[in-house]
Amino acid sequence: MFALLSFIFLLIVVIYIKSPRLSENEPPLIPYTIPVIGHTFSYLFDTENFIKKCLKEYGEPFNIIIFGKVTTVVAQKYIPEVTKAHENFDSFEVLKEIVPLHLILDYNPFDIIDFHAKTTREQLSGKLSLYFDKMQNDIFYSLDKWIGECNEPRSIKSIWNVCNHVTAKLIANICIGEEASQHEDVVHSFAVLSHDMNRFFFLPPFLSFIHQKLHEFVISLPFLIGFNPIAKHKKVLINRMKPVVENRIQQKKILGDSYKQSDDILEFYMSQPDFDPSNVNYNYLADLLFFLIVVGIVTTGRSLANLLFDYAGRPEYWDELYEEASTFNEECNGKLTLNDINKMIKLDSFIRESLRHTGDMIIVPRAVTTDHYTFSNGYTVPKGRHVYDFSEDCLFSESQYGPDSKSFKPFQFVSQNISASKVDRTYVIFGGGRHACPGRFYAVLVLKLILYHVILKYHVRTENGNMPKKSMVGPLTNPPEESLIFERRKET
Template sequence: MGVMLNDTYVQLAFGSLIMLVSYVLLRRVKYLKLKEPPLVPYKYPIIGHTNDFYKDNKNFIKKCHAEYGEIFSLFVFGKVITFVGKELSCEILKNHKDFSFIEASRENFPFENFLNRPNEFTDTFPKMVQINLSGQIKLYTERVQRQLIKSIDEMIGNGKVLEPPLKFFQFIIAKPIAATMVGEELSDDKELVNSFANVTTDFIPFLSISPVLNFIHPYLHQQVMIIVFKYLNNPFKMHRELIKKKITPVIEKRLREMKESGDNYVSPIDILQRYTELLHKDYTVDIDVVTDYMIISIFASVHTTSNFLTFCLHELVNNPQFLKEILEEQEQLYKSNEKSYYSTEQIARMEKLDSFIKETLRVNVNNVALQHKTLSSYFTFSNGYQVPKGRLVNICSGEIHSDKELQGQYADEFNAFRYLKKNSPATRADKVS
């Protein structure tokens, strides 16, 4: 009897495996009429290229590019993903009606679901940031410098070993970022600043879990993560509650003053005020909505900035030959400045530092980045290859940033002054949607 039961389980297991493989293949049949990019052959069914892609990403992508050309596809964690090089990358970035960076991000990182919000909740966020921060950066320049000095004095003082550097940078920039987002008064609240510094760091371990469940179904891992964040306790919920508690009395006070003062009301200059003015109706506002927008703003700023500053420190230590000239440029600016802080125009005159920052960005870019999701029923590239709706397309950014035609003869080396006296604005190729 035991042997018969074991045989039954084995048969069920093999039957399930056959059905799973058949399902995956049948899903691909409907795309066979398209002229898809070559799918790189792989040894192991279901697993596909997953091991090779994560084991040695740089060399594996380089090898695939050499063998299959400008565009090819890989089977990674249960999904066919397409990769394009420098010749086709602009077609992804410029055709924002056919490809969406935001939709691809939602697939891998469903932030709205974590916040229990609809997908369109963050649609207006990039525009809000551009109008209220990027477009008014001069309003925040002095404040950021003032709070940055305070933060450095508190964290480093007369000298302290920055170990680990990333953690230090998170706390150093949390204060000026808080001053920009919620105002200088709240930026002195140590509990709130600590939350600004840690909210992203405490969130990332959950996102670092390998999506092995996608081998069963392409969206199973995503659904499990959504359940964890919606219904189980996690550090992210604690940070959200703290931030809400801190900003609630400030918002309520500002709304009262807006109502009482009318046209004579003088608006505080910070992102919290911009959200309050945009979202309020008859001087009432859903503070949960404001809180969630603040959470998104923090997530988009603290971790990325601290990561990049860590890269800068790394490159400065490993390339000390450039330090003298970079310091001399800053010393000249310091001697010529008669005020306590520097204007955006003065900061822009530090061309060597600007070049150093751009070069740091270049050499520390992810080998594969800027994933987009295909929105149209299919898209045809200029070389004739086509990708179906829903296909994720990655840009081989490492290849672009190390290309000798674009970056010069010594593209594999770090040159802090590569962009000195060159017209190289650090802007995207086209609108990212």
């Protein structure tokens, strides 16, 4: 009896503490039935219908309760406003709660976000012309390794995993150079690192009903007590990276000003003022690279998997895409350049449409970092409030894409001359404004190059000839789990 009374008392205390306390002039709070839990289950298991119903009845913005926390939702009308107010919001504050890397890495990556953005902008997206040839070589290698010649039809399973390994090979070369990236254990670590971490980090935050910090502590606990999947990947990376770093340090001593820097991100890290060649902090270098991997490879690999399914499941567009690809291939005599790939407007439009149909309901959640933020309609939200963007409302805007906005129209951007990497008010797949993803130019180029070479080399189809559905995980999607059938394209 005492235990039961104690539990009831504790429950009452939690409900009291977690009861929403809205500040003055906040957006309306959607009515709910169960204290603390609020709208959690509707949000997780019926995201689209739930948010659309809220928008219809209350307009935007509005407040809901998810895992015991008041969250503000914006849609098509206010997403551009929030995107422009970059001084008031920070998406990494939300990422820090979902993926608390600062608790398990040797340094806090969220303290140097500007450095990571600079690295991505200047050393990745800013050097695409330098990386172009080796990116193609890595694609040739990966297609041969993971798909093969396919002289007879071959069923390829786990397409997302294959795509992660293909993109991992590309980014490993750019991150740590040709020599280190030739080792399969490095590529494998790059490919599966995020998946290994997500088994812990993407557990539903049910403990957030009590307190957010409790959830962060529990999901980080396995890492802190030694059950750390990062440790084995870090060991692999350092083992392959160390000889390269030591050799470069030695070459710098010998050659002095005649030393020629390598075109990779590791060289950029070694050129930083805080790099000490006499006492190299390999853990720090590995952590820098791991952050880029976590925020980059999974999203690019997932987009590539979605793109391959969008292509394979829609045979009515194969001929047009092949005609464009083969025409450019003939004109450049098989030696494709960055300028050539950028001229393929149908390929680019197809990729932009595939990204528009990613299926995610929420793409860039943000947290208020100033004392408060006041929307243009007068509603105010306090510091620390999470603001979720109902991105689908933009991506399928009928005013922009027509009454059939949810239809897959792969060549609709051809006449508009809009690149797949260009963000605007309704194309928010990469965020927007000053904080739009700096790696989007690299990611789009990866998608273009791989699909281009796939189109030239293979016929690709789905198992049943139709476009399979993606699986929903709360407000997010995963690529279809079906196999794809690859067959070598016959010479004509």
